[in-house]
Amino acid sequence: MGIAGDIALILIAAFAGGVIAQRLxxxxxxxxxxAGVVVGPNTGGPTIGDVHEIELLAEIxxxxxxxxIGLNFPLRxxxxxxxxxxxxxxxxxxxxxxxxxxxxxxxGLGWEESVWFGALLSLSSTAVVLKTLTEQGVIxxxxxxxxxxxxxxxxxAVVPLIIILPELGNVSGGLAELGISAVEAxxxxxxxxxxxxxxxxWLMHRIAGWNSRELFLISIVAIGLGVGYGTYLxxxxxxxxxxxxxxxxxxxxxxxxxxxxxxxxxxxxxxLFFVSVGLLIDPAFLLDxxxxxxxxxxxxxxxxxxxxxGVARGFGYGNIAPFAVGFGLFQVGEFSFVLARxxxxxxxxxxxxxxxxxxxxxxxxxxxxxxxxxxPRVYGLWRRRYPQETMRTFNLPDTGLxxxxxxxxxxxxxxxxxxxxxxxxQRFVIVESSPRRAEEAREAGFPVVFGDASAEPVLEAAxxxxxxxxxxxxxxxxxxxxxxxxxxxxxxxxxIVARSSSAExxxxxGKLGIYEAVQPEFEAALELGRQALVHLDIEAGExxxxxxxxxxxxxxxxxxxxxDGMLDQLRRATRLIETEWIRLRDNSxxxxxSIGELQIRNIAGASIVAVVxxxxxxxxxxxxxxxxxxxxAVVLGSREQRATFREMIxxxxxxxxxxxxxxxxxxNDGDGRGL
Numbered sequence: 247m248g249i250a251g252d253i254a255l256i257l258i259a260a261f262a263g264g265v266i267a268q269r270l271x272x273x274x275x276x277x278x279x280x281a282g283v284v285v286g287p288n289t290g291g292p293t294i295g296d297v298h299e300i301e302l303l304a305e306i307x308x309x310x311x312x313x314x315i316g317l318n319f320p321l322r323x324x325x326x327x328x329x330x331x332x333x334x335x336x337x338x339x340x341x342x343x344x345x346x347x348x349x350x351x352x353x354g355l356g357w358e359e360s361v362w363f364g365a366l367l368s369l370s371s372t373a374v375v376l377k378t379l380t381e382q383g384v385i386x387x388x389x390x391x392x393x394x395x396x397x398x399x400x401x402x403a404v405v406p407l408i409i410i411l412p413e414l415g416n417v418s419g420g421l422a423e424l425g426i427s428a429v430e431a432x433x434x435x436x437x438x439x440x441x442x443x444x445x446x447x448w449l450m451h452r453i454a455g456w457n458s459r460e461l462f463l464i465s466i467v468a469i470g471l472g473v474g475y476g477t478y479l480x481x482x483x484x485x486x487x488x489x490x491x492x493x494x495x496x497x498x499x500x501x502x503x504x505x506x507x508x509x510x511x512x513x514x515x516x517x518l519f520f521v522s523v524g525l526l527i528d529p530a531f532l533l534d535x536x537x538x539x540x541x542x543x544x545x546x547x548x549x550x551x552x553x554x555x556g557v558a559r560g561f562g563y564g565n566i567a568p569f570a571v572g573f574g575l576f577q578v579g580e581f582s583f584v585l586a587r588x589x590x591x592x593x594x595x596x597x598x599x600x601x602x603x604x605x606x607x608x609x610x611x612x613x614x615x616x617x618x619x620x621x622p623r624v625y626g627l628w629r630r631r632y633p634q635e636t637m638r639t640f641n642l643p644d645t646g647l648x649x650x651x652x653x654x655x656x657x658x659x660x661x662x663x664x665x666x667x668x669x670x671x672q673r674f675v676i677v678e679s680s681p682r683r684a685e686e687a688r689e690a691g692f693p694v695v696f697g698d699a700s701a702e703p704v705l706e707a708a709x710x711x712x713x714x715x716x717x718x719x720x721x722x723x724x725x726x727x728x729x730x731x732x733x734x735x736x737x738x739x740x741x742i743v744a745r746s747s748s749a750e751x752x753x754x755x756g757k758l759g760i761y762e763a764v765q766p767e768f769e770a771a772l773e774l775g776r777q778a779l780v781h782l783d784i785e786a787g788e789x790x791x792x793x794x795x796x797x798x799x800x801x802x803x804x805x806x807x808x809x810d811g812m813l814d815q816l817r818r819a820t821r822l823i824e825t826e827w828i829r830l831r832d833n834s835x836x837x838x839x840s841i842g843e844l845q846i847r848n849i850a851g852a853s854i855v856a857v858v859x860x861x862x863x864x865x866x867x868x869x870x871x872x873x874x875x876x877x878x879a880v881v882l883g884s885r886e887q888r889a890t891f892r893e894m895i896x897x898x899x900x901x902x903x904x905x906x907x908x909x910x911x912x913x914n915d916g917d918g919r920g921l
Contacts, residue, residue: 248295248296252294252299253303255285255294256281256282256285256294256300256521259282259285259292260517260521263277263279264277264278264281265277267280272615273378273381273615273616275377275381275611275612275614275615276615278517278520279520279523279524279527279612280524281524282520282523282524282526283524283525283527283529284524285521285525286524286525286526286527288527288529289529294525297522297525300522301522301525303515303518304519304521304522305485305519306515306518307512307514307515307518308372308485308516308519308580309470309474309484309488310470310471310488310508310511310516311373311376311512311515311516311519312372312373312376312489312492313470313471313474313489313508313512314492314505314508316488316491316492317493317501324394324395324398327392327395328395330392330396330557330561330563331396331398332399333561334396335395335400336399338368338396339368341553341557342367342368342550343364343365343367343368344364345364345367345549345550346367346368347360347361347364349545350364350599353538353542353602358414358594359595359596361411362585362589362595362599363595365411365585366582366585366586366603367546367578367606368400369400369403369579369582369585370396370397370400370575370576370577370578371577371578371580371607371611372400372401372485372489372580372581373485373516373580374580374614375393375397375574375575375577375614376394376397377516377520378574378615378618379393381615382619387570388563388567389566390570390574392558392563392567392571396571397575398486398489401485401489401581402486404581404584407585408584408585408588411585411588412589412592414594434477434480438490438491441473446494446495447498449465450465450498450500454500459507463507463508463511466504467508467511470488470491470508471488473488473490473491474486474488474491477490519580523608526604526608527605527608528605531601531605535601535605538602539602539605539606539609542602543609543610543613546576546577547576550575550576551572551573551575551576552572554568554571554575555568555571555572556568557571558571558572564679565679565725566621566625569621569622569628570618570621572621573617573618573621574614574618574621576610576614576617577607577610577611577617578603578606578607578610579607579611580611582603583607586600586603586604626728629700639693639695639707640684640687640688640694640696641692641694642693642707643693646709647693647712647713648673648709648712649673650672650673650674650675650709650713650714651673651713651714651715651716652674652677652708652713652715652716652717653667653674653675653676653677653719654699654718654719654720654729655677655678655699656676656678656680656683656684656687657683657719657721660676660678660717660719663719664676664690664692668692675694675695676692676695677695677697677699677704677708678696679696679697679699681696684696695707695708699718699729699732700728701732702732702736705732705736706736710733710736710740711737713737713740715740715741715742715743716733716740716741716743717744718742718743718745719745720745726744726751727754727758730742730744730755730758731758734758741761741762742760742761742762743760743761743762743763744760744762744764745763745764745765745766746765747765751763752800752801763801765800772797775793776793785827785829790827791826794824824885824888825855825880825881825882826880827858827879827880828879828881828888828892828895829879830875830877830879830895834873834895835895836873836894837873837874838872838873839873840869840870840871840872840873841867841868841870841871841872842868842870843872846894849890849894850883850887850890850891850894851883851884851887851890852887852891853882854867854880854881854882855880856880857871857877857878857880858877858878858880859876859878879891
């Protein structure tokens with residue numbers, strides 16, 4: 247069947263590999279690569295007929311993958327990391343080429359081939375890294391922005407490398423050709439800027455106005471791949487052009503719809519790319535050269551990772567960022583395949599060296615999802631061994647701090663909490679490890695301790711022993727855990743309210759004895775759902791009951807994880823004894839009758855704490871307040887007590903209450919309030 251049969255075989259193998267990887271808790275990428283090995287030309291069993299044709303289709307997969315990531319990654323988010331992206335990548339590639347040259351010399355290669363070898367190792371995998379970061383949900387972190395910025399410059403660097411490396415014996419000729427390519431690249435970028443700001447918005451507005459989803463999808467694919475083809479004609483990378491197109495189009499009002507429509511197509515073609523990577527693995531070569539390949543992979547993992555981490559640290563990025571960059575970019579990338587083919591065609595790279603680089607690239611790509619998960623753990627071990635203790639203070643009161651709130655982190659959440667505490671004249675101090683954010687807090691006039699909240703001197707400077715509450719806004723799970731453990735060491739009884747990034751972190755917080763936790767994404771989703779129910783005319787009391795139930799289920803680990811029995815009882819009580827808004831039906835038999843006459847406290851055990859009537863709120867209503875049509879009663883009590891009240895406002899129970907209880911009653915507490 248030709249190419250159709252090959253694609254069918256790949257889809258079946260990829261599905262099987264993906265299912266196995268999913269069941270084993272492994273990244274899907276690994277399942278696809280193994281599927282490629284199984285159906286590849288170097289193993290027995292079912293084999294695809296034309297590897298080259300699949301590689302060509304895989305280029306479309308890479309282009310679509312980078313195009314959709316560009317759609318979801320606006321260019322403005324890369325501006326803060328432009329210094330490390332440009333200059334840091336130049337330094338990283340230079341150091342990696344030098345490292346690769348030395349490693350090649352150890353392997354016995356000549357000087358020219360050693361330079362090629364170093365250049366091949368200097369490139370990282372844009373497709374694998376961005377797919378991994380997206381699947382792990384960390385694509386929008388600061389470290390990921392650094393990674394994406396450096397990957398972009400690496401992809402751009404492929405062009406000068408392809409031009410200069412074959413001309414190592416005639417550098418001047420290569421430089422002239424490089425100048426022509428630079429002019430072409432500048433023209434392309436200028437054309438994309440004009441297209442993205444002037445032509446594309448007008449074009450998409452016209453296409454969207456036709457209300458044809460099919461045509462809209464085709465137009466998006468045509469733009470992404472068409473721009474990629476344009477970059478290819480300009481001598482740049484096809485996939486890089488698609489990525490630039492995605493970033494330019496991300497400024498459009500139609501970017502979200504475009505991303506939603508193209509995602510399924512992207513996933514299928516991206517799968518082809520990862521399978522094509524597996525097709526290149528020759529298990530026999532790997533076994534015959536296991537020691538050499540193993541040493542090269544280990545050297546790349548250690549030294550290339552250290553180079554990336556050192557560059558990130560040298561450009562001022564602290565905390566987990568150097569670890570994330572090092573573990574994220576250590577692999578040898580797919581553009582090394584393109585560069586290696588050029589080396590083989592020019593006679594500068596032998597088939598043996600080509601096979602070693604190829605196998606190293608595939609193995610390191612396969613290890614990338616596991617390595618990125620190691621970054622937080624290694625960072626945690628590093629912080630325990632070398633805690634950060636850099637510390638300065640600003641705007642602290644001369645009399646010290648007592649019964650105050652410590653706000654750990656001055657990001658978007660921390661700055662809002664600090665501003666709220668300031669407006670309410672509450673005592674607080676901010677602990678922030680970012681120099682820029684600490685300076686922003688200082689300029690706002692807030693008391694600040696600059697330093698790591700998990701370092702003892704920093705917490706001592708914030709008077710942790712006398713603090714009343716710690717508000718932990720740090721989004722990183724590992725950082726949050728370390729801060730909680732250190733705070734507990736100083737003040738075991740201080741209440742900690744923490745920001746949670748996942749349900750798993752809630753479990754961890756429960757074990758640590760966190761007083762309360764908030765998961766921002768869940769709270770936003772719950773509020774959106776509540777607003778939807780309001781617009782569907784669901785009764786306010788029913789909405790409140792549902793919201794309380796769902797919230798209680800999510801935050802159950804926090805209640806169950808505390809070691810404080812009295813605190814647990816208090817929390818359970820506050821969840822059992824709640825207020826409920828109950829709207830009275832127009833034909834309710836309680837209309838026209840007073841709270842005292844109905845004997846609500848005696849019969850139901852609940853209390854009416856407020857009555858909402860039109861735009862008026864009657865707080866703590868007395869026994870003489872009578873219910874009117876359209877009233878909403880705010881009822882305080884347990885679930886059973888509130889259920890009994892709802893039964894009371896039905897005809898049978900009220901009639902029985904009226905006959906049995908007389909006309910009036912008195913407040914059992916003797917405070918004269920309504921019942």
